[in-house]
Every structure is written in C-alpha cells, then in structure tokens.
Amino acid sequence: MPKKTLKRLMPDPGTIKNHKYLSLLGSRLHDNNLWHLNRHSAAGAFAVGLCCAWLPIPFQMVLAAVLAMTFRVNLPLSVVLVWVTNPLTMPPMFYFAYRLGSFLLDKPPHYQHFELSLTWLGSAMSNAGPSFLLGCGVMAMVSSATGFMVMHGLWRWTVSRRWKLRRRGR
Template sequence: MAKKFFQSWLPSPEKVNQLKFMRIFGQRTLNPVLWYVNRKSISHAVFIGTFWGILPVPFHSVFIVLTVLLIEVNLPLSLTLAWLSNPLTVVPILYLGFWLGSKIFHVNMIDKDMILGVLHQILNWVKNFGHGHIDLHLAKILVTGLVLEALLSAFVLYICTRIIWRWSVLRKWNKRFHP
C-alpha cells in the first residue's frame, strides 16, 4: 500500500531530469536505483531530504542531489522534502534552532534588542561593502541549533516512515489472510 502510494505520487525520472539545475548532474540522475520505491530507499530519502530541507542554506537541492547520488536512495522524494524550509516555515525553523542552540550553550534566549543589534551590524556591513564587524557568537548558537534540529527532525521522520511502512505491510498481509 505504501509502495503504491509513493509510486503514484512521485514524478517520473524524465520530469525531474528536466529541472534546470539537474543538468549539472547529467545522466547520473537517471540511475534506476535512485527511483526505487521500497522501505529502505524511501526512509533514507526522508532522512536526507528532511536534514537538508530544514537547514536554510542556499542551493540545498544541489546538496540533496549530491547526497542522494552518494548514498543511492530515492531522488524525487528527497527533492520534494527540500521545500520544508519555505517562507512560511523559516521563522519557526530559525526560532527552534536559536532555542536549541541557546540550550546547548547555556545562554538566555535571544531577545528583541539582541536581534536588532545583529540586524544593525549586518546593515552596516552591507553599507560598507563587507567592511565592519559582525558578532559571530549568535551565528554559532544558530548553526549549532539548526544542525541539531535538522538531525533530530530527520531521525524522527526516518523512524516514523519505517514504522508506517511496516504497519502498512502488516495491515495488507492481515487483510489478505484474515478477510
């Protein structure tokens, strides 16, 4: 049941290969292994897509494709999960990242004055064409929190995918043998 769902929902290799940024990877993305729909491939793709999707890095789709090519798991699902960080979700993702980072480094949660100070530093840095001071202490807190958030979220969704897939298979078997 889960396999049929993913096979009907995921796009074809040709459709994904037509994306402009996929041209840099050539024919490697047409490898049939990257299009398998099974429990291992889908759950690993969920992990990769969630991890890179939560990290608000530029060109995270390229990082996803590179990781998928290295590990050989389902490509279209990983790319779909790249859109976890979007204009609607980026604020909660960043807030949770700051919160986790502040817990790790044992600092108080960032307040309005601290954020305004950082924005002022960034604006001055931009106005002066890259010359000036930016306090990287907050960046360390944020990056640590974001990486931890991405790892935890990816691991939880990985486990949930494995459990739901197994539940789906067992349910199908029970229906077959116990109508």
C-alpha cells in the same frame, strides 16, 4: 498507503532524466535506485530531505539531490522534503533552532535591534551564529533520524496490515 500516495505525487522519471539541464549529471541520474520506491529508499529519502531542510544554506535542494545520489535513495522524495522549509516555516523553525542552540550552549538569547546593513549582519552572526548553527545541526540530526524511523515503521506497519487482510480473505 505510503507507496501508492508517494508514487502518485512523484514526477515521471523519464521526464526528469531527459531534462536538458539535468543531463549534466550524466549516467548517475539513470540509476534505478534513485527512482525506485521501497521501504529503504523512502526512509533514506526522508532522512536526507529532512536533514537538508534544517541547513541554513542556499540551494538546499541541490545538496539533497547530491546526497540522494550518494546514498542511492529516492531522489524526488529527498528533494521535495526540503520544501519543509519555505518562506512561511523558515522563521519559526530557525528561531527554534537558535533558542535550542542557546539552551545547549547555556547562553542567554541575544536580541539586537534590526538594521539592514552588513555591519549589523556581521555583529548579529558573531553573537548568535554559534547558537544558531548548533541548533540547526541538532535539529537536522534529530529530524533526520526521526523521519527515517517513522517512515520505516509506517511502511512496515502498512505491509503487515495488508498481509493480515489477505490472510483473512479480504
């Protein structure tokens, strides 16, 4: 089930390899391991994508693509998994990360009246920044490890189930 579903959702490697802007990456983009879908590449892609999703930085997809090329895991899956954080999910996820960081640092959550100014942003980040960044780091590691193990286990379970069905003659 996971392989067929993931293959159907992934874009065609030929289209991506021939894209005019992506040709800047050169021959690294032509590595077959970046496009092959197996238990290890899918589990690694889940780890990379979910880790990058928790990082509070712009261009998370670029970082996911670079890490996928570095670790030679499935590139499209790594990039797509970054979309876990989107404008709808980002506020609750990052709020949870801030609360987790505050708990781990044993600091009470600090709330300020919102203003749209650089001075307010600097003040808010100096107060809440360490808690927020710690929470994001912890959640990146936990979700990355969990995603890797769940995908690895799901893949193994699916393959063993198919082998059992074959032995029974179905």
